[in-house]
Amino acid sequence: xxxVTQNPRYLITxxxxxxxxxxxxxxxxxxxxxxxxxxxxxxxxxxxxMNVEVTDKGDVPEGYKVSRKEKRNFPLILESPSPNQTSLxxxxxxxxxxxxxxxxxxxxxxxxxxx
Amino acid sequence: QKEVEQNSGxxxxxxxxxxxxxxxxxxxxSQSFFWYRQYSGKSPELIMFIYSNGDKEDxxxxxxxxxxxxxxxxxxxxxxxxxxxTYLCAVTVSEGGFKTIxxxxxxxxxxx
Numbered sequence: 001x002x003x004v005t006q007n008p009r010y011l012i013t014x015x016x017x018x019x020x021x022x023x024x025x026x027x028x029x030x031x032x033x034x035x036x037x038x039x040x041x042x043x044x045x046x047x048x049x050m051n052v053e054v055t056d057k058g059d060v061p062e063g064y065k066v067s068r069k070e071k072r073n074f075p076l077i078l079e080s081p082s083p084n085q086t087s088l089x090x091x092x093x094x095x096x097x098x099x100x101x102x103x104x105x106x107x108x109x110x111x112x113x114x115x
Numbered sequence: 116q117k118e119v120e121q122n123s124g125x126x127x128x129x130x131x132x133x134x135x136x137x138x139x140x141x142x143x144x145s146q147s148f149f150w151y152r153q154y155s156g157k158s159p160e161l162i163m164f165i166y167s168n169g170d171k172e173d174x175x176x177x178x179x180x181x182x183x184x185x186x187x188x189x190x191x192x193x194x195x196x197x198x199x200x201t202y203l204c205a206v207t208v209s210e211g212g213f214k215t216i217x218x219x220x221x222x223x224x225x226x227x
Binding site: 040042057059102103104109 | 219
């Protein structure tokens, strides 16, 4: 089954404790992306990756890191989480990057709470 | 700052009516336009995409794009209660990177 998986689905942590949210896709997609979704603000792009070892900032990259060492995986790293990073996070992948891209396939989401 | 604007709603329509959802965007360099549907607690899923000016129809859905007015819309004909969801407009830009910008979404309620 073609899918994007994320782990964990739910996470409660404390300020400053480093965490990683994993994302994996099995569709051999080139383009992968991380978004956060907050009430009233919609989906905001954090980072994206055009292919292995090629990453770039989205609109809200502060406080986040990513890496793309393998085509299928695109982990999101919070080195020192803060309460304002409490949000719902989605990973997505697409066959090719914009503007040629068609559908972005989204993972199930990770609900993160930082206290 | 590139922006995508949507009326947050909620938009309420009776079953069988046409629902009209609108979206405006600020970047004239925008190249691809998407409508996603998101049910409460679920991930977004693609409904329609459109690249060229004009209308594009797929079943009960029609996407309309007017690049001169920087406006894209989604029409849902014969609305069903199962269409009740939040509809997200998304725009991709290739200037300054290959980013995707989403609107905040419009909540649609279809009353049975």
